[in-house]
Amino acid sequence: xxxxxxxSPGLVRPSQTLSLTCTVSGGSISSPNYYWSWIRQPAGKxxxxxxxxxxxxxxxxxxxxxxxxxxxxxxxxxxxxxELSSVTAADTAVYYCARDAYYxxxxxxxxxxxxxxxxx
Amino acid sequence: NFMLTQPHSVSESPGKTVTISCxxxxxxxxxNYVQWYQQRPGSSPTIVIYENNERPSGVPDRFxxxxxxxxxxxxxxxxxxxxxxxxxxxxxxxxxxxHHVFGTGTKVTVL
Numbered sequence: 347x348x349x350x351x352x353x354s355p356g357l358v359r360p361s362q363t364l365s366l367t368c369t370v371s372g373g374s375i376s377s378p379n380y381y382w383s384w385i386r387q388p389a390g391k392x393x394x395x396x397x398x399x400x401x402x403x404x405x406x407x408x409x410x411x412x413x414x415x416x417x418x419x420x421x422x423x424x425x426x427x428x429e430l431s432s433v434t435a436a437d438t439a440v441y442y443c444a445r446d447a448y449y450x451x452x453x454x455x456x457x458x459x460x461x462x463x464x465x466x
Numbered sequence: 467n468f469m470l471t472q473p474h475s476v477s478e479s480p481g482k483t484v485t486i487s488c489x490x491x492x493x494x495x496x497x498n499y500v501q502w503y504q505q506r507p508g509s510s511p512t513i514v515i516y517e518n519n520e521r522p523s524g525v526p527d528r529f530x531x532x533x534x535x536x537x538x539x540x541x542x543x544x545x546x547x548x549x550x551x552x553x554x555x556x557x558x559x560x561x562x563x564x565h566h567v568f569g570t571g572t573k574v575t576v577l
Contacts, residue, residue, distance in 0.1 A: 392568060398566075409565065452516040454516075
């Protein structure tokens with residue numbers, strides 16, 4: 347079955363750019379049936395959708411983060427990536443990558459999540 | 467954009483039934499599918515209901531979903547409550563620009 351694994355940058359300095367990669371195994375990122383999403387969760391808080399990308403490169407972003415977010419896809423490596431610029435302590439969270447059903451907008455596969463801390 | 471508001475917490479005894487509400491702040495709850503996710507401590511979320519009332523394979527039929535236009539809300543009902551149901555539960559929908567929106571989350575405690 348499909349599995350997703352986030353890379354783990356761990357610590358990011360304030361004002362820098364957070365970069366994460368999600369590797370998809372057990373299935374193709376080029377499947378026409380799915381988008382690929384990023385979601386985050388600050389410690390003890392709820393889930394926040396960051397954005398998603400289709401195999402074609404088409405993207406949707408959370409309006410509240412849009413000015414700082416870039417999501418890209420590399421079909422040759424079966425990976426997709428997140429860049430979040432100008433980070434602050436408020437961006438400290440567990441970041442999940444996930445598979446997103448194209449027609450019904452539900453997330454059926456989640457990665458294990460990776461903790462990103464923004465601190466000097 | 468709209469918000470999805472859930473009760474902060476609910477609790478009930480084993481074997482009983484709990485219902486979690488998810489109220490949409492603007493626009494019709496029936497306009498876009500609602501999903502429900504379970505998140506146990508230290509784990510990633512997993513889907514328990516999709517498309518308002520559909521159960522993925524492997525999810526017990528003790529879990530059911532519904533929507534009510536009268537209250538502009540969705541509900542997740544867990545019957546025959548078990549200790550393993552103790553978790554956080556999130557509803558999720560999307561807007562007409564295909565942006566996902568998550569609910570505020572509900573902690574279910576099995577007494």
